[in-house]
Amino acid sequence: MQEDQEMSPQSIGESKVVVVSCAGMDKALGSVARAAAFKVTEKLKPNETVLVCIPPLLAQVKPYPDLVKKYPVIVVDGCAERCATKIVAKSGAKIRGRVFIPQSVQKYGLKPIAASDIGSDGEKLAERIAEEIAVQIDKLLGK
Amino acid sequence: MSMTLADYKVGIICCSGEDFPEGTISRVATRLVLEKLRPDETVTLCLPLFLAGGEDERAFARVFPTIAVDGCSKKCAEMGTRKFSGKPVATIVVSEVMKKYPQFKAKSREKLNAEEMKLAMKVAEEIAKKVDEILCKKTKK
Numbered sequence: 001m002q003e004d005q006e007m008s009p010q011s012i013g014e015s016k017v018v019v020v021s022c023a024g025m026d027k028a029l030g031s032v033a034r035a036a037a038f039k040v041t042e043k044l045k046p047n048e049t050v051l052v053c054i055p056p057l058l059a060q061v062k063p064y065p066d067l068v069k070k071y072p073v074i075v076v077d078g079c080a081e082r083c084a085t086k087i088v089a090k091s092g093a094k095i096r097g098r099v100f101i102p103q104s105v106q107k108y109g110l111k112p113i114a115a116s117d118i119g120s121d122g123e124k125l126a127e128r129i130a131e132e133i134a135v136q137i138d139k140l141l142g143k
Numbered sequence: 144m145s146m147t148l149a150d151y152k153v154g155i156i157c158c159s160g161e162d163f164p165e166g167t168i169s170r171v172a173t174r175l176v177l178e179k180l181r182p183d184e185t186v187t188l189c190l191p192l193f194l195a196g197g198e199d200e201r202a203f204a205r206v207f208p209t210i211a212v213d214g215c216s217k218k219c220a221e222m223g224t225r226k227f228s229g230k231p232v233a234t235i236v237v238s239e240v241m242k243k244y245p246q247f248k249a250k251s252r253e254k255l256n257a258e259e260m261k262l263a264m265k266v267a268e269e270i271a272k273k274v275d276e277i278l279c280k281k282t283k284k
Contacts, residue, residue: 023159038253055219083191116174
């Protein structure tokens with residue numbers, strides 16, 4: 001999305017799912033969350049998703065609060081703090097899907113290297129998570 | 144017990160926004176400062192945690208000086224810090240820094256290419272300069 005581009009629930013259309021991801025700076029799992037969100041919204045489901053950024057959502061910058069209220073939301077949390085979940089819940093949105101990255105690490109046995117470079121296992125992990133999110137999106141949109 | 148300069152840290156709060164490439168540049172530039180340019184003088188504060196109510200992050204920002212690194216003119220990092228802890232000592236806006244380097248274009252949001260990495264390093268150097276200014280003032284006091 002470009003900064004000067006108009007974005008509103010009306011301009012975006014009907015059948016969408018909002019993805020809100022942790023953007024954690026401290027941990028590699030935050031970087032995996034972010035990478036997975038990009039893979040879904042840019043590659044796997046670009047026409048069915050809107051990526052909503054946490055800071056402007058909490059700051060009530062338009063149109064972010066309207067988007068999370070209008071569309072079903074999938075949150076991607078990087079750690080037990082679950083900031084994405086907390087912030088989306090505070091915004092009055094309905095969370096319809098959740099991904100908790102530490103669980104995915106255990107499930108797939110893939111561990112990212114560091115926050116600045118998640119490495120090839122981190123990339124693979126982000127791809128697997130993105131595929132899971134894509135399945136959730138199809139279900140939510142009745143596909 | 145008084146605080147020595149070795150105990151003194153500057154907190155860097157970056158927007159890390161996913162909407163624009165500038166958000167990714169803010170994130171990478173912050174990590175470059177933390178890991179390469181000023182590893183002993185800086186810490187990062189996680190903006191989502193800070194906004195979600197992380198008391199440790201907020202307490203740190205009340206006691207230590209902070210630099211907000213924002214990707215765009217919404218200045219979410221600066222706004223959040225101001226709201227929950229106090230005004231950051233400095234704010235660096237990536238889109239403003241980019242105006243100084245029109246030869247570099249930023250397009251990627253997920254992974255930065257070589258040119259975008261150069262831009263991230265330029266932003267990191269500006270952050271490091273601010274860190275030095277803040278610490279220099281502290282030593283003069």
